[in-house]
Amino acid sequence: MPGQQIDVPSFTLNTGAKLPSVGLGCWMGYPGGGDDCENMAKTAIKLGYRHIDTAAGYGNEEHVGKAIRESDVPRSEIFLVTKLNNKDHGRVAEAFQESLDRLGCEYVDLYLMHWPQAQNPDGKILQPDQSPTYVETWQAMEKLLDTGKVKAIGVSNFSIKTLEVLLPQAKVVPAVNQVQLHPCLPSFDLLAYCAQKGIHVTAYSPLGRKDSPFFSDDTIKSISDKHGITIAQVLLSWGVQRGTSVIPKSVQEERLRSNFTTARSADDWTLAPDFIQQES
Template sequence: MFAYAAMTPSVEFVNGMSIPIIGLGTYDMTDDQSVMSRVLTDAIDVGYRHIDTAYIYQNEEIIGRSLTQMFANNTTKRKDLFITSKVWSTFHKRSAVVEALKLSLNNLGLDYLDLALIHWPIALKSGTGYLWPLDENNMTLDENISVVETWKGMEDAYRLGLAKSIGVSNFNSEQLSRVLKHSFIKPVVNQFETHPYLSQEKLVQFCHNNSIQVIAYCPIGKADKGLLNEPILTTIAAKNNKTVPQVMLRWLIQRDIIVIPKTSKRQRLMENINIFDFQLTDEEMTEIFKLNKNQRFINPTEAVNNREYPFHIPY
């Protein structure tokens, strides 16, 4: 029980809340109730205290039912967990943000989130019956809403106590600057893709300079075969008696980045959290940076015409 819990450190947000450095990603984990209950039980058993979900993942309800069960049988307590969810792009009007977070809380069976994020800066047309509405050319049906308006909705949600902290995801530095300039409550987090093929040095630096913590999604590059077999990574892994995913996660946490790898296998849950007993040297860190080729695994190109599409500029 709790094999690694004592070794799992946290970092502080600018608002004083602390977030465990490693969390469990849950994208694509929609199988069924029993699978989710088993994964969450295993995750908590081996030391995870931080769970990352989103309205669009359509698994909030099964996560919520699993958690309710675990709270009831005292496997864990609400106050010991850090739970994140995200406002989907069809809820970007200021008034819709609170509605979106109330839906997520209801799905999850919770009174509050530890962290609520704007999932993407892009606003999509609401009321179409689709969460990813497309036109006849397969381009997104957009709404003309700026990130600043949506951020005001996040501030409303924070004041209502729906989330203990608020942040963003997939924002570039220009979008963050606009939000920082026009906000009363600053975003504490930007969650975005980073791994050895997409090092994101400038965006990480920008966030850290502005007291915004970075959460890495796809931290092991979706277990891409090329990445898993990169000679630099396999050599460093062998030298440290670790696996390539452990080296990738360690490289991120040594850059002061929080990681949320996804797996539904108990063995890999243990493998991915067992990264606090070794240290990469400066030379090894530099060698891994050299693998960068600005390669994204996640890029919603159907939204390139959206006024807030984030990847038109380098960072």
Template sequence: MADKTFKLNTGADIPAFGLGTWQGEPGKVKTAVSHALKSGYKLIDAAYCYGNEDEVGAGLADAFASGIKREDVFVMTKVWATYNTRIGLGLEKSLKALGLDYVDLYLIHWPLLLNPDGNDDRFPKKEDGSRDVIHSFDHREAWKEMEKLVETGKVKAIGVCNYSKRYLEELLPVAKIVPAINQLENHPWLPQTEIVDLCHEKGIHVVAYSPLGSTGSPLASAEPVVKLAEKKGVSPYTILLSHHVSRGHTVLAKSVNPDRIDANKNLVALEKDELKLLDDYSADIVAKKEWKRYVYPPFGVEFGFPDKS
């Protein structure tokens, strides 16, 4: 299952399973990336915002030096919100840090603009401590800049991250290139069916992050997850990761622990009735409006997600 791939709307293949690097402990990300690739991972997810692309790049370099070929590794990273009017510059900074000539997929991290002339490169703030957001910015302008990058060969494909149904419906009519993916927080407590269904309809691949919930993996104790884990003879973590791949989505597992990195890739196929058990659980969560979103920076912007509207 961990070796499975899915076809993007570009014709390229994306691995079904990859390593996430958000909140990776400083000093351990290089080893995590290198170990993951040497143990069979094919996908590495990064972002300028994470502040560790240099460590990711060092891990990639170490793996390549061991004989792993660049063309066998799918690398995606994201332009941060302070660079959404300077996307070419954002890409160059990421490529330099990663030590790469190109990335396989480049994403808009969030569809807003943080003040590019603010008091911080990543998280500019106003005097009152709130995020320095330029509210007049139209996220569709950023996509136009993303489309120009494809011609340079420095990105093999482009996509979005954290796009709601409303934002995607605003983007698609003006897009010359349909996003290859939408990377979303996705798990049984936040199924986001409305945006997932739209992505399926438009041929946009779904990539799930935070599949275990937040720090401490709270979803591992959810009743249907535990039930399926006992039935399959695997850990709840395996069920939560396998859930996405069995649905046809790519999932990102985040860890800097070598043993956990190895364990995470031991996925299992879930049958239709097993997927239905999780889907029914999610539907009940949504019906009760008991959804839980763990990643939602305090931008003060209404992005159109039902659980935040």
């Protein structure tokens, strides 16, 4: 049975594509995840998720792709994101095709450079001026657009400094910059810079990392109690209301459902101004 049809708010990328505001992050906290990742993705799609994020480095593209193929939801309705591994900066076309083969899909909606840092096949980190530089890697990624197998390209973990090096030498402005964002890492300057350049920002780890202090924070708990929502919904709504898409992860169906309803409830209430307002 196809997944539920829910009117989830979306953000429009500089390509014109619509990116659902709440997606599923498929980093399991460790490489792989196998059946757990596959079942998580299948459950999320059943609940209505249409934005799925994985990466070559996560070691679970095969399972994410299987979940999508077996979901009975048309491929065109799912916004699929994957990422280039650091060791593959010098072989972009080959690495992309390998990701596509593992996913078992004809195309991906967004392909990201996972980090602005290349490694050699042995894992040694290259210096910024060593080839392939991240500018050279980006230029190779631009060529993928001509294949029709990727709809948009973007970056991940890029700072203002690295973007200022990249953009003057890029023919294509990244559609997305995916970075870690949450109330303890709001990155106001980076968010403003990306908005000025027409780059959408996706927040990973929007609930914090393992043993996140947010779930025992008095301010966040007071907002949660006031509005009768979960602490996770407070954090995710904070992200969505400031114009970023968010990609939380959970293997628990009830939490997947609760996280996803954030997208439907974000317009129903307003966070405390002192919690959401940006720094001047």
